[in-house]
Amino acid sequence: MSTITTVAKAFFDACETGGGWEACEQYCTPSASFSAQAEALSGIVTLQDYTNWMKGLLTFIPDGQYEVKSFATDGERQNVLAYGIFRGTHTGEGGPCPPTGKSTATDYVYAMEFDGEKISHMTKIWNDTHAIKEFGWA
Template identity: 75%
Template sequence: MSDIARVAKAFFDACETGGGWEACERYCTPDATFAAQADALAGITSLRDYTEWMKGLLTFVPDGRYEVKSFATDEERRNVAAYGIFRGTHTGEGGPCPPTGKSTSIDYVYVMQFEGDRIVGMTKIWNDAQAVRELGWG
């Protein structure tokens, strides 16, 4: 396994289990960027802020978990793509409304761009509108 694949897997797990920036920063440059074409993530442009958003999400979706379906490394372009399925139920306090008791099971992809052995940017590909509907938020 390549160095960037190892870093990407460690980052992915730290982020998806709600570790926030404290658990993720060792894998990233301090100014790592974030991008997504998703209304739920509008305004989030730093990887630091995204990892904190995930940490917050898991406070009101406390059973949130991921299943990795694919991990692919492109050494030539210095990126790693992780495809997963996020599952969880809105049972905790917080979030956009009182707990709905509704669940989601949604596909998503992270594409992590590297310089050296650190992530400098990540793009999330995700149908946030479907997740919002499934969780009863919209």
């Protein structure tokens, strides 16, 4: 297994379990950037902010968990793609409204670009509208 695959898997787990930047920083360059074409993530432009957003999300979706469907490494282009399904129920306080008790199962992909052995940029590909509707937030 390549080094970037190992780093990507460790980062993915730390991020998806709500470790925040404290748990994810070691896998990223200091100025790692972030992008997504999802309204829920508008304004988030650093990987630090995204990992902390995920940490916050899991405070009001405490049963949030991921299922990895695929991990693919492109050594020539120095990137790793992770496809997963996030599942969770809005039962905790916080978030956009009081707890709805509604759940989602939402597909997403992380496209992680590397500079050496560290993630320098990540793009999240996600249909946030689908998840927001399932949670009953719209």
